[in-house]
Amino acid sequence: MRDSVIQSIRTAVNVSPPRYSLVLPIYNEEQVLPRLIERINSLICRLDGEAEAIFVDDGSLDGSVEYLRNMVAVEQRFRLIELSRNFGHQVAITAGMDAAAGDAVIVMDADLQDPPEVVLDLVAKWKEGFEIVYARRVKREGESWFKRFTASLFYRLLEKMTSVDIPRDVGDFRLVGRKALETFKQMPEHDRFVRGMFAWMGFKQTAVPFERPARTLGQTKYPFWKMMHLAVHGIVSFSEKPLRIALWGGLAISVLAVVFGAYAIFAWIFETGIIAGWTSTVVIVSLLCGINLFMTGVVGLYVGGIHAEVKRRPLYVIDRVAGFDKAVHSATPGESRRSFRKPRNGASADGRTLRQL
Secondary structure, three states, X not given: OOOHHHHHHHHHOOOOOOOEEEEEEEOOOOOOHHHHHHHHHHHHHHOOOOEEEEEEEOOOOOXXXXXHHHHHHHOOOEEEEEEOOOOOHHHHHHHHHXXXXXXXXXXXXXXXXXXXXXXXXXXXXXXOOOOEEEEEEEEEOOOOHHHHHHHHHHHHHHHHHOOOOOOOOEEEEEEEXXXXXXHHOOOOOOOOOHHHHHHHHOOOEEEEEEEEOOOOOOOOOOOHHHHXXXXXXXXXXXXXXXXXXXXXXXXXHHHHHHHHHHHHHHHXXXXXXXXXOOHHHHHHHHHHHHHHHHHHHHHHHHHHHHHHHHOOOOOOOEEEEEOOXXXXXXXXXXXXXXXXXXXOOOOOOOOEEOOOO
């Protein structure tokens, strides 16, 4: 199992599992971390059971990992996973969920556009018996019309192209029960589209609406080209329709070619004449070559996915972990909070260095 190393740490020190696990992927979020930690602490104090927060550093290039190391050193409820390089957002989420021990696991982004306070609403729905509770964006503040238009187009295209009912306007901000989490951990594919994977597995699911605030600190980690990459891989992972489109498109072009050939033979026999010139020939040949290359590219995406799977490489490599050997301590609402400022002497947090090869 992918989580065997971290689980062995918990078992060795007999750490009892918490009720809630928060999973937060981190990539160059140094500016937002102080405010994020403050709100995560406030959220944990309001939960009705013991909770842990698992931060997954996905190869940050700023001071994020140093800040997190010092924070984990003084806070019993925080854990840190340092990946050996940047593996991507979807893989970082997977690494955190593999390590989560809670009965309910909440995945959320670290940029505070997924408000931590919404977790309380997710938990309330989970207690009603829903195994997966996702947060649906009903308003997206601070985004351009182009961003909103392309996001809307993406979800509607995904709905038409895939056989899986993937909810509209839903990202990776969700609560997952232990049963669904164990099912997720049995899905080893490398080309990961997490929100589609949870939609595919079924179970009793529901949505909690929320208004997504604008990002105030840091920069978005999903520019247009990354959103396009996610959209393409989401469709390829959960639909064979692009292959069918290529098949029927090729058949239609072949039929048109046969019809045009019959017309040319008819014109030659009856000497009705054919318009001379190379322009029409070049246009037709160029069009057919372009369509052929497009269809070859569609097939190549599927072949590339197969190639990535058959290599059987691990999804991610962990460089270091910290905090998993500490018991969770539930703070009372009136308990004073520790300061998470970096020590002046620059001392780093205690951690364990691990390599998964």
